[in-house]
Amino acid sequence: MRAHLETIYRLLLEHFGHQDWWPGDTPFEIAVGAILTQNTSWNNVAQAIDNLKSAEALTPETMTRLSPGELEELIRPSGFFRIKQKRLRNFLIYLEDTWNGDLSAALDGDLPAARDRLLGVSGIGPETADSILLYAGGRPIFVVDAYTKRVFARHDLVDDTASYHDIQDLFMAHLPHDPALFNDFHAQFVAVGKTYCRPKNPRCAECPLGGLPPAPKGIKA
């Protein structure tokens, strides 16, 4: 299984090149982007991030000073803006109350414990928590998203009943827990998912995974 996963990564890396993820300048910006991109295209999120940058509201301190209405207007292009306003504020309150506003402290220490604390914030689920830990904190945890599931299902590595944890465990049980590897591997799934492995107009014929050998037996999650 490990060799199979490494083959997938190599084929993607050779085709797309290193992805240099996450698209964001600071850990806090990355965490905000992780919340704003929930079920939302990145293009929309980028507009909201630009608004927050222009308003100089991309730090815990400055964002906390915004009124709920001001925050909603800035993030409106990312959709679900009333709910996401609350989710961002829940996150800010957690950082302030528990870590005195120090994001890096929140992501440091025992990894399962840090993850559980993030999951305790209303509005932060498994994918958002893992994205923040990996991309904002540099912690070795694999992010599973819609692209990951789609590509894995297409290549018969999981069935459609596989849970988030099932798929995550597939990676973490068979690959070294290297943040740099988990970082770029997930980014490669997004690249292939956006470009070739799409629901409506799949371009499987041109996909770098087109010549991938069949999946090893008995590994379906």
Next chain:
DNA sequence: CACCAGGCAAGTA
């Protein structure tokens, strides 16, 4: 025009 997008929580049975 319909459909999709880097989820999550709350409600129902």
Next chain:
DNA sequence: TACTTGCATGGT
């Protein structure tokens, strides 16, 4: 436990 629904904007 296992489904279903609401949330909202912007690109294709």
